[in-house]
Amino acid sequence: MSHPSPKITLPDYPAELQADPRDLPYDKAQLTRFYVAMKLARTFEEKLGALYRQGKVNGAVYLGMGQEATSVGSVSALKDGDFFTTVARNLSAFFYKGIEPRDVMARWMGKDIPPSNGRELGLFLADIKNFGIPPYHNGSMASWIPSGAGYALAFKLRKQPNVMAAFTGDGATSPGDFYEGLNFAAIHKLPLVIICEVNQFAYSTSIAKQMPVVNVADRAPAFNIYAETHFGNDLFLVIEAAQRGIEHARSGKGPALIEFKTFRQRGHGEHDDMAYVPEELRDFWAERDPIKMYREWLLKRASFTTSELESTETQVEADVESAITYAESLPMPKPESVTERLFAPSPHDPDPNQAAPYEPIDHPSIPGLTAAQDKSEGGHF
Amino acid sequence: MARMTYLQAISDALRTEMRRDPNVFLIGEDIAVFGGAFKITQGFLQEFGEDRVIDTPISESGFVGAACAAATVGFRPVVEFQFIDFISCAFDQIVNYAAKCYYRWGIQMPVVLRGPTGGGVHAGPFHSQNPEAWFAHTPGLKVVLPSTARDAKGLLTAAIRDNNPVIYLENKFLYRHYREDVPEGEHVTPIGVAALRTVGDDLSIISYGATVHHCVEAARMLEKEGASVEVLDLRSLVPLDRKAILESVRKTSRALVVHEANLTAGFGGEVAALIAQEAFEYLDAPVTRVASLDVPVPFSPPLEMAMLPSVDKIANAARSVLAY
Ligand SMILES: Cc1ncc(C[n+]2csc(CCOP(=O)(O)OP(=O)(O)O)c2C)c(N)n1
Ligand SMILES: [Mg+2]
Numbered sequence: 029m030s031h032p033s034p035k036i037t038l039p040d041y042p043a044e045l046q047a048d049p050r051d052l053p054y055d056k057a058q059l060t061r062f063y064v065a066m067k068l069a070r071t072f073e074e075k076l077g078a079l080y081r082q083g084k085v086n087g088a089v090y091l092g093m094g095q096e097a098t099s100v101g102s103v104s105a106l107k108d109g110d111f112f113t114t115v116a117r118n119l120s121a122f123f124y125k126g127i128e129p130r131d132v133m134a135r136w137m138g139k140d141i142p143p144s145n146g147r148e149l150g151l152f153l154a155d156i157k158n159f160g161i162p163p164y165h166n167g168s169m170a171s172w173i174p175s176g177a178g179y180a181l182a183f184k185l186r187k188q189p190n191v192m193a194a195f196t197g198d199g200a201t202s203p204g205d206f207y208e209g210l211n212f213a214a215i216h217k218l219p220l221v222i223i224c225e226v227n228q229f230a231y232s233t234s235i236a237k238q239m240p241v242v243n244v245a246d247r248a249p250a251f252n253i254y255a256e257t258h259f260g261n262d263l264f265l266v267i268e269a270a271q272r273g274i275e276h277a278r279s280g281k282g283p284a285l286i287e288f289k290t291f292r293q294r295g296h297g298e299h300d301d302m303a304y305v306p307e308e309l310r311d312f313w314a315e316r317d318p319i320k321m322y323r324e325w326l327l328k329r330a331s332f333t334t335s336e337l338e339s340t341e342t343q344v345e346a347d348v349e350s351a352i353t354y355a356e357s358l359p360m361p362k363p364e365s366v367t368e369r370l371f372a373p374s375p376h377d378p379d380p381n382q383a384a385p386y387e388p389i390d391h392p393s394i395p396g397l398t399a400a401q402d403k404s405e406g407g408h409f
Numbered sequence: 410m411a412r413m414t415y416l417q418a419i420s421d422a423l424r425t426e427m428r429r430d431p432n433v434f435l436i437g438e439d440i441a442v443f444g445g446a447f448k449i450t451q452g453f454l455q456e457f458g459e460d461r462v463i464d465t466p467i468s469e470s471g472f473v474g475a476a477c478a479a480a481t482v483g484f485r486p487v488v489e490f491q492f493i494d495f496i497s498c499a500f501d502q503i504v505n506y507a508a509k510c511y512y513r514w515g516i517q518m519p520v521v522l523r524g525p526t527g528g529g530v531h532a533g534p535f536h537s538q539n540p541e542a543w544f545a546h547t548p549g550l551k552v553v554l555p556s557t558a559r560d561a562k563g564l565l566t567a568a569i570r571d572n573n574p575v576i577y578l579e580n581k582f583l584y585r586h587y588r589e590d591v592p593e594g595e596h597v598t599p600i601g602v603a604a605l606r607t608v609g610d611d612l613s614i615i616s617y618g619a620t621v622h623h624c625v626e627a628a629r630m631l632e633k634e635g636a637s638v639e640v641l642d643l644r645s646l647v648p649l650d651r652k653a654i655l656e657s658v659r660k661t662s663r664a665l666v667v668h669e670a671n672l673t674a675g676f677g678g679e680v681a682a683l684i685a686q687e688a689f690e691y692l693d694a695p696v697t698r699v700a701s702l703d704v705p706v707p708f709s710p711p712l713e714m715a716m717l718p719s720v721d722k723i724a725n726a727a728r729s730v731l732a733y
Contacts, residue, residue: 086709147712
């Protein structure tokens with residue numbers, strides 16, 4: 029091939045978590061909660077990929093394996109009333125926030141469950157009331173940055189001490205919406221936190237082909253906003269950085285951009301064999317798998333026992349299996365429901381049986397209307 | 410002739426034109442190293458090099474605007490949208506720059522904007538749309554939609570050689586489902602010339618894109634029921650082959666207009682209005698339309714199938730028109 033993949037330089041991220049457990053404010057239950065969310069997502073996605081290959085899940089599936097720490101760590105720093113939006117790789121954030129695996133599985137299978145009743149992919153969810161996930165346009169990359177600014181604006185206008193956190197991929201920092209949304213948020217010092225997961229690729233496109241800077245955060249000075257860049261597979265680094273960004277935004281100082289370097293372990297979607305990803309890069313990140321690292325840490329530094337973790341893992345497997353059984357048992361949506369709920373009913377909706385009213389125009393003749401040419405001075409733009 | 414899928418025919422047109430004209434270049438997301446999300450440009454980087462097969466960041470407005478500009482100074486860029494749904498991100502460059510450049514200043518802009526359209530693959534609201542009406546409504550843009558592999562090649566060749574912006578809309582369901590003999594080497598299908606896919610005397614079904622195949626299938630069913638049905642494939646919406654539409658309808662006296670895009674303000678309304686105005690006295694039945702229901706394209710298969718036109722829906726509508 030005339031175009032060998034570019035020479036890669038690997039950063040010096042450690043393969044072990046650095047945090048000293050004595051410095052951390054987490055009890056065993058909380059440490060377990062982190063682990064369950066990450067492991068549940070990993071196990072769920074392994075199954076989802078298999079179901080897709082077996083033709084039991086339609087369309088395409090996109091997995092977030094390898095990015096569990098960025099997702100869980102970031103949403104764990106949110107407080108009651110905060111909002112967040114996800115992209116393709118944040119299933120573990122869903123689980124950490126209490127979204128049921130069985131509901132996610134049912135959505136992937138196109139089943140008739142709220143809120144989208146089969147209209148939207150399992151990947152996408154909006155549920156403000158239960159989970160603080162506002163509706164956003166998750167189709168076009170970066171389209172959620174302007175809407176993120178909008179939710180942040182709403183908090184500011186209502187003087188609510190809340191933040192809006194928007195997960196974003198590296199590729200999604202290229203569209204104009206990213207700049208327009210962030211610029212607006214920065215000018216108005218809105219409580220918007222962008223959690224940028226730099227997972228090395230946007231589909232097949234490498235960082236070098238995506239941006240002329242090394243770090244997304246290098247662009248922060250142009251917006252005059254707070255920014256940090258970190259290794260994203262160390263759960264505790266993520267939590268701390270996310271907390272700083274979130275509290276910065278909460279304190280009224282404007283947006284924060286928190287960038288995490290991580291890795292998309294699977295293809296863009298399960299149809300993609302990721303042949304364009306060099307072997308050494310895969311190996312480098314496999315050694316730094318966030319779940320593997322966290323598990324090691326729990327065992328070596330936080331006095332968890334192997335049997336404790338194994339029983340958690342068995343429970344997680346069982347939860348995923350029962351999610352599948354449950355999802356399979358649900359009905360598909362009724363075809364005739366396809367035209368329902370297109371418009372929300374509104375107070376002045378016309379009565380369909382009413383004839384068009386007779387409302388004559390008061391001034392039937394406008395001077396000059398019939399003249400061959402308008403002789404006015406012009407300049408009316 | 411060579412047997413090709415619809416998708417291979419698109420690649421073949423691109424390759425042939427790139428070999429013929431050094432001013433043709435390709436630009437879009439994941440098209441070079443990866444060969445495109447659907448692999449249309451697989452191997453192009455190796456053959457043509459990175460100056461002519463350009464990977465872009467995710468910046469539709471950026472690379473469309475750049476390609477349009479390059480087109481005004483002698484290049485013939487072909488822009489790929491990974492999914493046509495994201496053409497909306499470049500809407501301003503297309504409708505306010507590309508469409509109006511020649512009209513305002515007499516400066517030609519030979520750019521092709523192409524990408525996969527259409528549903529039926531359970532890809533949900535953002536990977537299934539049919540946006541042709543947005544662009545057909547904008548004066549200054551040509552809009553073409555091939556339904557066969559031969560036309561996929563011929564129309565793309567014509568689009569690349571055309572001196573105007575051409576919106577070239579592919580159907581992703583047809584990519585690997587449709588295969589036929591396609592002329593090798595240079596092959597042109599003129600833009601603005603419709604084609605008869607079946608010939609008949611009792612009813613004209615007028616369609617374009619993927620639903621042409623549904624219409625032909627329905628025509629075969631109706632033939633067994635004793636009706637003689639003509640299927641006219643428009644191939645190009647702008648310019649529109651008005652003559653072909655009117656000749657067919659004046660012959661059969663009945664018209665059914667079919668497209669996959671949803672009904673309201675869809676291009677079928679334009680065709681129906683043309684027939685109503687220009688062939689009114691020839692008609693024996695109301696001009697009728699079959700199209701998708703007026704909702705976004707839903708993900709779940711039963712919903713999506715209920716929304717899209719089908720052979721049965723077309724055949725049933727045709728029966729009503731024939732029985733009127
Ligand atoms: C405007 C727009 N163009 C193209 C696409 C198709 N697309 C979907 S995901 C994707 C790559 C996104 O990369 P990144 O932002 O890095 O997120 P990742 O998939 O790596 O998590 C592309 C090009 C899209 N969704 N939106
Ligand atoms: Mg990425």
